Amino acid sequence: MEVEQKLTVAEKVRRDPNKNYFISASAGTGKTYTLTNYYIGILEHYEQTGDSDIVDRIVAVTFTNKAANEMKDRIVKEIQKKLSSLSESDKAYEYWKDVYRNMSRAIISTIDSFCRRVLIEQNIEAGVDPNFKIINELKQRRLIDKATQKAIQLAFEVYDAVESGANYGDKVGNYLYGLTLERSNRVKELLNELAKNTDDIFRLFDVFGSISEVASKIETVVMNWRLELNESKVSEKLLEIFEEAGGALRAFRTISLIAAEFYEAETLDNFEYDFKGVLEKTLRVLENSAIREYYQQRFKYIIVDEFQDTNELQKKIFDLIHTDDNYIFYVGDRKQSIYRFRGGDVSVFIKTMEEFEQKIKSGRTDYEMLSLNVNYRSHPELIDYFNYMSENTIFNSSIYESFSVDSNNSATSKRKSSTKNKSKSKTVNEEIAPSEGLDELLSIDDKIYVHEVFRLRYPELYEKLWFIEKDDKSDAAFSPDENEFLPGEIRRVNYITISKALLKENSEESDESEEAAGGEVTENLEGTDNAKNLSDMDDRELEAVYVAKVINSLVGKEMTFYEKQDGKFIPVSRKITYKDFAILSYKLQDIEDVYREVFAREGIPLYIVKGRGFYKRPEIKAVISALYVIQNPNSNYYFTQFFFTPFTDDVNRSVDNSEETGKMKNFHKIVTKYRESKEQGSRKSFFQCAKDLIDEGALPEHVVEIIKLVAKYDELKYYLKPAETLKLFVKESGYLKKIARYPNSSQKLRNVRKLLEQAMEFDDQAPTFFELTRLLERISEVQEVEASEISEEEDVVRMMTVHASKGLEFNIVFLVNNDRADKGEEKTFFPESEDGNGRYVYISQFLDKALKKFVSPRMTKELEKELRKLLEAEVIYDETEILRKVYVAITRAKEMLFVVDLKKKDKNNRGVPAIKYLDPHGFEEKIKVIVSLDEIESAIGSVVEPSRNETTLERSIIQPPEDLETNVDENLIFSDFTPMAYKRYISPTLLYGISDEKSEIESVDESSEDFEVAETISAIPRTNFETSKTKARLEALNSLLEKTSEITRGKRIHSMLASVTRYEQLERLVGDGVIPREILKVQILKTLFNESEKIFSEWRLAKTLDIYDEKSGERKSYVLFGVPDKVFLKNGEFYVVDFKSSALYDASPDVEHYVFQVKFYMMLLSDLGKVRRGYLVSVPRGQALPIDPPREDFIDDIVERIKKFEEMMSI
Structure with missing residues (x-):
């Protein structure tokens, strides 16, 4: 059964490591094994000289930490085998023992980790802080x-x-x-x-x-x-x-x-780098000839794994280190280059192939190109399918021409033998409007032209985009057992074709039959393929139903799997389980929710791997909308968005249509009030109108409570950290109880809990509430995995994107969403x-x-x-990425593959859908095609009910919402802020109306500006160009782009000074021109920075105060609140420093306000210890104004100001 196959490539690179290698490695062909052999070959070569420090002269780079760890583990295990085979008396034993010890410092890492090493080692020459940070x-x-x-x-x-x-x-x-x-x-x-x-x-x-x-x-x-x-x-x-x-x-x-x-x-100027920034800085450092020569001599061997995922920047770094005196080893597969969206560039791989070919042609014997051609992953029948599809469809350069002829969306396309015939005209599909058909023709013609342009300009590179038999055709590592067994009539390769047109036709026939029989039309799916029910489904739900049916039919049935034991593939018969399945999609957006709901309904445990839906989940979007309305309740847009979320639900009513009807009636009252206010000449927002209706008693109690809560946190947002605001609002609104009444509430509750647990990160990323809402505008673009009550390690079906599946393998793969095409997005390229x-x-x-x-x-x-x-x-590199994604997707399968063909045309995309490249024409005899739900059962057999723990399913019994809320309260809410939430907060900026750098974090004034309409610059004809050159254009721009808190002089100062904890840092900022040099004139700063035991930046100070209200005869509670820029603890005494961007002149009214501000801070600090002195520091003028601590009657002044303020505010 076993086919004898020598691993000639692995043996060759191990035997002769002193060469430059370029290795093409198709999917499953032992890339890591070959790379490990090359590394061991280097070590074996230096065994002759006993130079165990050669480990320090090898750098191996890959593109994930997981891959780096796997590579290192494999190498270490091979070294351990070497040691085990030797006795301590052997001459080689000490060498391999030293090598094993030295592997702890081996450079096997990601490209960014390698670059970080270079920057840290060369920090002085590079001008970087060795403790620089990598931002997320x-x-x-x-x-x-x-x-x-x-x-x-x-x-x-x-x-x-x-x-x-x-x-x-x-x-x-x-x-x-x-x-x-x-x-x-x-x-x-x-x-x-x-x-x-x-x-x-x-x-x-x-x-x-x-x-x-x-x-x-x-x-x-x-x-x-x-x-x-x-x-x-x-x-x-x-x-x-x-x-x-x-x-x-x-x-x-x-x-x-x-x-x-x-x-x-x-970033860079603050010694913070993103992934690309680290690489760019490293490139600049290596352009220094002395540093470059050091690394060229230091590294004898450079190993680059997953080379197809590199880009030109990374290649330049490798080129700078590589010389004729050292060796480079590239391994990868151009067919698996699918990361162009994040900078990966397949052209780098192809051009390097060409470079190696030219060097070999020129007679360079130290360069060699090899191919890995034995697939150790997949069943031989699958490998036959991969080879056939790669050669005849996926990487067939004539496929675009065949598409220009094949006009009617059929599954049949022209193959190599017939693609030269271009005389046939394309007819427009009857379902497509004539204009749409013309657009498609033009789109395809454009594609053909782009190919011709590329072919003429770069003929050698163009040929390398397509199938090359010596590099791309794979052989199987074993022959299948003649007694292998598969359930029912299914094959190793299966296609599920779903035609809604056929379903509708069957539905109509079913209706006629039922009417003739005088019966009722049933929509029950149990046991029958009910076409009427299916034809009414959304396309994606229909697809999910078919996939779920196949999975349930297969689970529990016997099948022959192949397991590798001692280098041989052994057939093993066992039952199929859920964890054998993986569902791959080109994107999860718009489909993961559908699959989750269908699979929950069908009782199939599903784990979504790296789903992007977290911040787009309705329960999460509702929380985010709440934060928006707290930031600006007077925005009608934000208020409306918030009003139609579960926050305004009546928790005592069931979730049904009447709930939404009631909301609409209440919202109609608010809109009516708004219109009345406009007619009366007053410009009130929806929020203000809602408060008026509360005074009139026109809104129900549950709406009143939530409106009052928004008003309360409208004030508190300036004094609580964003995370605390989020947690407290969710708690007090009863949001968890409200969403617990909805279907699939377990998932919703877990997601909200996860958001609350992550909230502390928001404080790091956005220290003020204003910045938090700005941050949330971008947050949905960041990948975040949903909370889940089941883990990937359990017996679950896994679902993920094709990108997430790269490098992985699964026993049974479903490839779905094949009808979608790339949107042809506009991309910048060079x-x-x-x-x-x-x-x-x-x-x-x-x-x-x-x-x-x-x-x-x-x-x-x-x-x-x-x-x-x-x-x-070079648009061709973008156009062909879909081909490479298709190839990656199908080659994940080890034992069985299901390709789902939803027979439809996606009119929203001009690109060619993936299913076009999966047409099995010519391979039909080796696949099974399933066209209906009834056929699934007849082909596979009836469902076997497996014994499984029902608590792992979505429909499992969940904690009561009261228990969940209690847990959230205990784990996520800061109890010391709870009593403060019911008091009025008073800051010095509030009492004095100070408008400066501190206003954003100490002011409670709320703009009533309504941002309902976002204007844009319209497309104005050239004839009207002169008349458009007015300031109105700038006003339109500024209505769309609000200026950030960092663009003004004062706020920039505070942003930079907040992080300073040593005087040397201040001097560095001055030297870099970030802070005015005049600040160094303030000698007290040097003393305080150098002699203080502790330094506090933007310390949030609070002090409670009760004031008797003569009108009401009650005592009112207040919290005096302030945020000094710097507090120094020197010799057990406090010193307060507040920075200003304006000059400090005694006659200036602002100085009086600023002095009050600093005294306010000192009064708050006095409860914590002795306050020695305060200082106002003018940064641009280099002035320092000393301020003595306030007298005991200072608190009386504050009380009077609070009373006056309340009278003014009519509170």
Whole structure:
């Protein structure tokens, strides 16, 4: 049964490690095994010299920590085998013992970990703090969002100033404050470029139609392509032929570079890096010849795993270390390059293949290319399928031409033998409108043209995108047992085809039969394939029902599996379990909820791996909407969004249609009140109208309670940390009890609990409530896994994206969602210039949009083609990524594969759906096709009821909501804030109406501005261009982009000074130009920083105070609250320092307010210990105003001010 197969590649690299290798490794062909053999081969080579320190001269890089750990574990186990085979008296024993000991410091890591090592080792030359931080994706997105807003605002400041004849330099000063001198000068140079071509700014926004579209593209570039952007330019030919389009791209590049500077000011200049930032900094460090030579000599062997996932930046780092005196080992599979969306670039793999081929052709014997061709993962019948589909459909270069002929969405496409016939015309599918059919024809023609452009410009690279038999055809590692057994009539490869048209046809026939028989039409699915019921289902639910039916039919049945034992594949007969199954989808968005509900209904335990739905779950979105309404209750948009969530439910009523009807009636009252207020000339918000209705007794008690709760936390948000606000509001609103009444409440409760448990992270990412709501605008873009009551290790069906499945294997795979096509999103990329010595910046589909907006007298069809050849050739790498995703998906299967074909056309996408590349034409005899639910049972057999623990299912019995709420209270709510929640908070900024750097965290004034309408810059025809150059454009911009808290001078100071804990840090910030040099004149700061035992930054101080109210005859409780910038504890005494961005003149009324503010802080501190002195420090002037502690009667002054304030507020 076993096929004798020598692992020639593994043996070869082990025997001869002193070569440069490029190894193509198809799915399941033993890539890690070969890599391990290469590493061991290096160690064996140096056994001759006894140099066990060779471990320090090998660097192995992969792209996940899991892969790095697996690689190291395998190498260590091989070394242990070596030691076990030797006796202590053997000459080699000491060598391998030393090698084993040295493996603890072996460099086997991810690329970013390797780069961090370089930066730490070279921290002085690199100019980085060795304790630098790596920021997470959430913080990265938040900072990029802020940087992009600043950059766009700056662009329009320049536009407005130039068009009005003003000096834009006077307007941009605040934006540049806090940047280092070098970075500030770069931004000024970029602004000068914008000022020379202000028309470009208009053109950019005119092409894309809105600020949000442009902002989104800038954010993507700043996140993924900063280095490439900096080294690119706009095509001179584009500027010459089509000035408007070229100018728009030029503005895009310039504004993006400005955004990158702001982002790096917040990260790199504070010694914080994202993944790409670490790599870019390492590249810059290695460009230093002395440092580069050190690493070239240090590393003799460079091993790069998963090379198909690299990009040009990573390749440059490897190239800088690699010389003719050391060796590089690349291993990967271009067919599995599927991470282009996050920077992976298959072209790097293909171009490196070409480099190796050219070196070998030139006679270099130290370069060799090898292929791994034996699949050790999958059953031979599956391997036959993989080979056939790869060659004939997935990686068949003529498939696009066959699609241009195959017009009617059939499953049959032309193969290699017939694709040369291009004479047939494409007819429009009857279900498609003529215009849609034309659009599709044009789309396909464009695809063919792009292929032709690429083929002509890069013929060698183009050929490497497709099937290469010597690299891509795999052999099986074993022959199947002649007595192997499969359930029923199913095969190793199965297709499930679902046609709604057929279901409807059967439904109509069923109706006629029932009517003729005088019976009623049943919709019960039990035991029958009821076409009427199925035809009424949503497409995705229908697909999930079929998949669930197959799984339930297979579980518990006997099947032959193949297990590897002592290097041989042994057939093992056992029952199929849930954990044998994996469901793979290209995306989980819009389908994971459907599968969860269907599988729960069918009693199938499902585990979603890395689902992206957490922040989009209704119960989570409701909590987020609550935070939005607390941030700005006077926004009608936020109030409406919040009102129609479970927060406003009546917990004493059941969840049914009457609940929503009641809400609508109550909301109608609020809207009616709003209209009345407008008619009367007052501009009240929905929230204010709701409070008026409460006074009139017109709203039910449960609505009254929640409106009052919003009003309460509208004030508290400035004094509680965001996490505390979130937890307390959820608790007091009874939200957990309310959502416990809904279906699938167990999952909902777990998700909300998870959000509350994660809330502490929000305090780190967004220290104020204002910043929290800004953060939440980005949070849904970050992957977050749902809470689950079952783990992946249990007997569960796993569901995940194709991307998440890469590198994994599963016994039985379902490939679903195949009818969806890539949306053809606009992406920024960097095609090579004509001479090949540079790159251009370009956005896919940009030329088409520009041609619709502008008319260029120079543009002809021929010139347009030339531009497309120049700019659009590399679009092919994006277009072909769907092929590689299909290949990765099918090759995850070890024992059996099910491909689900939902016979439909997705009219929302212009791309080709994945199912097109899965057409089994020519392979039909080796697959089983299932077309109905009845056929599933007849082909597989009836369902076997497995014995399983019902508590693992979604429909399991859950804790009562009261118990859950009690647990949340105990675990997640800070009890010491509970009594404070019922008191009025008083801060010095509130009493004195101070508006400065502290106002955001100490003010309770709430803007009543309504943000219902977000204006955008409209697309104005060129003839009206002159009339559009007004400040109204800036006003429209500012209504869309609220200025962040960091852009003003004072807030920038506080942001930087808050993190200073040593005087040396302050000196460094001054040296970098971040903080004005004048601050070093304040000698007391040097003394306090250097001599204090403890330093507190933005310490939240609170003190309770009861005041007798003569009118009501009752005592009112207050909390005096303040946040001093710095508190120093020196010799057991407190010193308070508050920083200001304005000058401190005795005659200034502001100084009186500031002195009161500092005395307020000192009064609060006096309960904790002796307060020695306070200081007001003017940062830009270098002034320090000493302030003595307040007298005992200072509290009387506060009481009087509180009374006056309450009279003014009519409280």
